[in-house]
Amino acid sequence: MSIVKNNLFLILAILICVFAVSALFHPGFFPIHDDEQIARLHELNYDLVSLHIPPRLSQNLGFGYDYPFFNFYPSFAYYFAEIFKLIGFSFILSTKIMIGAGFLLSAVFMYLFSKEYFGKLGGLVSAALYVYAPYHSVDVYVRGAFPESWSFVFIPAIFWSLYRLYKNPSVGNLLLFGLFGASLMLTHNLIALMSVPFIGIYFLYLLYESKNKKNLIFAAGIGGVIAFLISSYFSLPAILENKYTMVNLLTQQLANYNLHFVSLRQFINSPWGYGGSILGPNDGFSLEVGKIHLILVTLAVTLFVYNTYKKKSKSLVLIPFFLLFVLSIFLQSYYSKPVWDALKALSYIQFPWRFMLFAVFSSSFIAGYLFSVKFDGKIKWILGFFTISLIIVFYSGLFHPSKYLTKVDDQDYINQDEIRWRISKMAFEYVPLGIATKKSDLGTTVVDIKNSEIAQNTATPLSMGMMVNVVEDKPQLKILHVTALEKGKLQINTFSFPGWKVFINNKEIRYNDNNKLRLITINVDKGVSVVEARFTDTFIRKLGNAFSVVGIILLFLLLPIYQRKIKL
Numbered sequence: 001m002s003i004v005k006n007n008l009f010l011i012l013a014i015l016i017c018v019f020a021v022s023a024l025f026h027p028g029f030f031p032i033h034d035d036e037q038i039a040r041l042h043e044l045n046y047d048l049v050s051l052h053i054p055p056r057l058s059q060n061l062g063f064g065y066d067y068p069f070f071n072f073y074p075s076f077a078y079y080f081a082e083i084f085k086l087i088g089f090s091f092i093l094s095t096k097i098m099i100g101a102g103f104l105l106s107a108v109f110m111y112l113f114s115k116e117y118f119g120k121l122g123g124l125v126s127a128a129l130y131v132y133a134p135y136h137s138v139d140v141y142v143r144g145a146f147p148e149s150w151s152f153v154f155i156p157a158i159f160w161s162l163y164r165l166y167k168n169p170s171v172g173n174l175l176l177f178g179l180f181g182a183s184l185m186l187t188h189n190l191i192a193l194m195s196v197p198f199i200g201i202y203f204l205y206l207l208y209e210s211k212n213k214k215n216l217i218f219a220a221g222i223g224g225v226i227a228f229l230i231s232s233y234f235s236l237p238a239i240l241e242n243k244y245t246m247v248n249l250l251t252q253q254l255a256n257y258n259l260h261f262v263s264l265r266q267f268i269n270s271p272w273g274y275g276g277s278i279l280g281p282n283d284g285f286s287l288e289v290g291k292i293h294l295i296l297v298t299l300a301v302t303l304f305v306y307n308t309y310k311k312k313s314k315s316l317v318l319i320p321f322f323l324l325f326v327l328s329i330f331l332q333s334y335y336s337k338p339v340w341d342a343l344k345a346l347s348y349i350q351f352p353w354r355f356m357l358f359a360v361f362s363s364s365f366i367a368g369y370l371f372s373v374k375f376d377g378k379i380k381w382i383l384g385f386f387t388i389s390l391i392i393v394f395y396s397g398l399f400h401p402s403k404y405l406t407k408v409d410d411q412d413y414i415n416q417d418e419i420r421w422r423i424s425k426m427a428f429e430y431v432p433l434g435i436a437t438k439k440s441d442l443g444t445t446v447v448d449i450k451n452s453e454i455a456q457n458t459a460t461p462l463s464m465g466m467m468v469n470v471v472e473d474k475p476q477l478k479i480l481h482v483t484a485l486e487k488g489k490l491q492i493n494t495f496s497f498p499g500w501k502v503f504i505n506n507k508e509i510r511y512n513d514n515n516k517l518r519l520i521t522i523n524v525d526k527g528v529s530v531v532e533a534r535f536t537d538t539f540i541r542k543l544g545n546a547f548s549v550v551g552i553i554l555l556f557l558l559l560p561i562y563q564r565k566i567k568l
Contacts (some may be wrong), residue, residue: 003497008117009111009120009121009443010108010111010112011125012124012352012512013107013108013110013111013123013124013127013166014104014107015126016087016107016127016128016131016388016392017100017103017104017107017131018321019131019132019238019392019396019441020103020131020136020137020396020399020501021099021100021103021104021399022182022399022400022405023141023338023399023400023401024096024408026195026404027365027404027406028404028405028406028408028409029090029096029236029408030063030141030401030402030403030404030405030561031042031274031399031401031402031403031405031471032141032142032143032144033142033145033146033276034143034144034145034146034424034427035142035423035426036061036423036427037095037144037146037249038091038092038095038410038413038414039060039061039080039413039414039423040058040061040069040078041081041082041085041091041094041095041417042060042074042091042353042410042413042419043058043060043061043069043070043419044070044079044082044210044415045079045082045085045086046059046060046475047059047475048082049219050474050475050476051151051474052474052475052476052535054070054233054234054459054533054545055070055075055475056068056071056073056237056476056499056541057069057070057474057476057535058070058452058475059391059474060416060419060422060424061419061420061423061424061427062428062430062431062495063421063428063447063449063453063455063517064127064277064416064419064420064422064424064454064455064456064493064494064504065426065455065495065517065519066475066494066495066497067424067428067430067431068430068495068497070243071237071238071241071430071431071541072237072238072239072241072242072247072430073147073430073528074147074185074187074188074189074234074238075147075186075234076147076150076183076186076187077098077102077146077147077149077150077187078098079148080098080099080101080150080546081094082094082096083278084097084098085343085377086471086521089164090409090410091410091413091414092116092408092409092410092413093553094390095146098150099140099146099149100147101142102140102146102149102150102152102153103131103267105137105153106130106131106136106152106153106156107127107128107131108127108131109153109154109156109160110123110126110127110130110131110156110361110364110365110411111123111124111126111127112156112158112160113126113156113157113160113163113365114126114127114156115363116160116163116370117315117365117368117369117372118368118369118372119319119371119372121370121371121380121381121384121497122368122369122371122384122562123368124384124388125363125367125370125371125384125388125391126365126367126368126390127364128387128388129290129292129293129296129360129364129367129389129391130152130156130342130360130361130364132290132372132391132392132395132396132398132399133289133290133293133360133364133395134272134285134286134288134290134395134398135154135287135288135289135356135357135359135360136149136284136360137379137395137398137399138287139152139399140399141398141401141402142273142274142285142402143247143285143398147187147188148188148354148357149190150188151184151187151188151357152205152357152361153187153357154180154183154184154187154219154425155184155191155195155357156361157183157184157193158177158180158181158199159202160183160201161173161176161177161180161201161223161565162177162199162202162203162206162220162368163206163403164177165219165220165223166206166209166210166215166216167566168217169212169215169216169218169568170530170564170565170566171411171558171561171564172476173219173485174219174220174222174223174226174554174566175223175226175381175445175558175559176191176223177219177220177223177224177225177227178222178225178226178227178230178551178555179226179227179230179555180227181223181224181226181227181228181231182226182227182228182230182488182551185227185228185231185234185235186231188233189234189235189238189239190349190350190354191354191357193345193348193349194349194354194355194357194358194360194374197327198324198327198328198358198362200318200321200346201323202321202323202324203220203328204452205316205317205319205320206309209316212554213427214247215565215566218566219566224406225402225556226551226555227549228337228340228547229258229547229548229554230548230551230555231548231551232253232543232545232547232548232551233541233544233545233547234544235431235544235548236424236536236540236541236543236544237540237541237544240540241498241538241540241541242430243496244432244433244477245429245430245431245432245433246428246430246431246432246435246437246445247348247429247431248430249323249445250429250444250445250487251347251348252347252352253444253445255350255351256347256350257340257346257347257349257350257351258337258348258351259277259278259279259350259352260277260279260353261333261334261336261337261352262287262332262352262356263281263332263333263334264333265360266281266283266288266293267280267287267288267289267329268288268289268291269288269291270283270286270287270288271284271286272285272398272509273285273286274401276404277353278352279488285333286398287353287356289329289356289359289363289446290360290395291362291394292390292391292394292395293363293364293367294357294363294565296363296366296367296370296387297325297363297366297367298542299370300318300366300367300368300370301318301322301366301368303369303373304369304370309372315320318366318369321362321365321366323363324358324362324364325358325359325363325366325434326361327358328356328357328358328362329356329359332352332353332355332359333352333354336352340352346487354443359478360529371383371384387509389501394553414499415568417461420454421451421454424445424454428447429546431495432495432497432513432518435447435495435517436448436449436516437517439550447517448516455469455491455493456493457477458470458473458478458480458492458493459490459491459492459493459531460490460491460493461481461488461489461490461491462488462489462491462492462521463484463486463487463488463489464485464486464488464492465484465485465488466482466483466484466485466488466524467482467483467484468480468481468482468490469481469482469483475535476534476535477532477534477535478494478531478533479530479531479532480492480530480531481529481530481531482524482528482529482530482531483527483528483529484524484525484526484527484529486526487523487524487525487526488523488524489521489522489523489524490522490523490524491515491519491520491521492519492520492521492522492531492533493519494519494520495517495518495519495520496511496513496518496519496520498538499535499536499537499538499541500520500533500534500535501533501534501535501536502522502531502532502533503522503526503531503532503533504522504524504529504530504531504532505524505529505530506530506532509522509523520533
């Protein structure tokens with residue numbers, strides 16, 4: 001009982017999520033924009049059981065031609081879901097558990113961080129606002145952007161670990177900061193990029209408040225290095241090898257940031273819906289910060305200014321967080337267009353409204369201040385729990401999908417035809433640059449491929465008198481026994497992408513990809529041959545893998561001294 005009593009408010013932070021996750025208890029699944037999520041989990045699972053580690057390819061996405069999806073797309077959320085798949089749960093149920101855990105953990109870390117400044121009640125109010133922000137539901141039940149929704153977990157976790165590092169620059173807190181930083185990078189690399197100025201502003205505030213600035217800088221620096229090292233197996237290839245894909249072209253079209261700025265009135269009032277993002281103020285889904293959020297922020301900032309003027313407030317933490325709030329709103333609005341135009345790296349973010357996560361985080365935190373102010377204790381607790389109840393009642397109706405698909409099961413999402421055609425057409429930004437393309441009815445660039453052209457076999461003879469026996473067909477390895485009556489050509493149904501090597505009878509040969517879909521094509525001599533195609537690591541991938549190994553070794557070397565303070 002003492003454990004429950006000591007952690008009562010942490011337990012309450014978890015329990016308040018019940019209305020956010022209740023939709024997950026319905027049978028089946030639900031429609032979302034990013035309807036490839038379960039297929040991605042299936043492909044990750046197939047990579048792992050095929051010992052393709054770390055996973056970089058998807059054998060079935062990309063029209064069945066070994067799409068280098070996991071080389072570029074962060075997969076932490078899928079790894080979490082994979083734990084439950086390996087236990088024996090279905091792909092759908094594993095995905096639902098992952099979604100629900102994201103809500104619960106975001107509440108936990110928001111509570112832990114806000115509590116440090118505003119006490120247990122303030123922390124609980126902040127957690128409720130954070131969980132039930134309209135954009136949180138948009139991410140999950142409308143867009144189905146599950147990796148991005150898991151960023152809600154690691155943003156407050158990083159801020160909390162930085163605060164702990166400020167209070168106690170120990171090795172343990174340093175490692176915590178490094179682990180959360182790596183986790184965010186592996187959860188959503190774009191959100192990690194976006195978070196840099198926000199984390200930087202908070203760090204500068206802590207530095208201003210710190211009595212031992214050198215220790216804080218050193219500890220945070222080492223934590224940052226550990227985060228970079230651990231995540232490098234993914235982050236280095238994701239950054240340095242995307243030039244081999246179509247992603248740059250596609251960010252200039254439907255995912256062009258110029259089409260997705262948020263009008264100022266939308267932050268205050270934006271109708272709920274399950275449609276998409278379009279040019280102008282009439283987006284199909286809500287882009288409100290949250291009416292209760294805005295009211296409480298206004299009250300909190302007003303009270304903070306008054307208390308500061310009257311010298312009743314010693315902490316200045318609301319100043320950097322109000323700056324974070326204003327910055328996040330600004331970067332979503334059309335007024336920030338010169339910044340987006342000047343910083344070309346921002347184009348990869350695609351949607352300015354992705355900064356809504358930081359508006360939600362900062363506003364939820366600021367609101368907690370109201371319940372840290374000293375006044376009649378009983379009234380404060382009553383007001384606090386009334387506010388939490390109001391938040392849940394007002395927002396919980398948003399936390400459900402447009403409808404439930406009660407009769408679907410795993411096979412509706414993971415059958416080969418589904419993945420290789422319908423889902424592959426939804427997202428193909430990482431196909432090789434130079435692949436045949438055409439214009440869609442919307443005027444956007446799409447892969448020039450018909451249903452009859454998706455991969456049907458591991459390899460296709462392009463010459464008469466050639467028979468192929470497939471010995472091994474894994475994402476990273478194809479072994480074929482080829483019998484040719486005459487010298488001819490063989491197409492291995494795999495995208496040509498840096499890292500693929502082809503061997504005939506154990507001798508490496510050169511291949512060409514001068515064809516419509518840039519598929520690996522080789523010449524095979526008359527007779528019987530053993531053809532082997534292996535996906536190997538480029539220098540960048542080897543370097544990233546090595547950095548990650550160093551980061552993990554460093555982590556374990558430092559663990560035994562986790563309680564020791566850092567002293568310079």
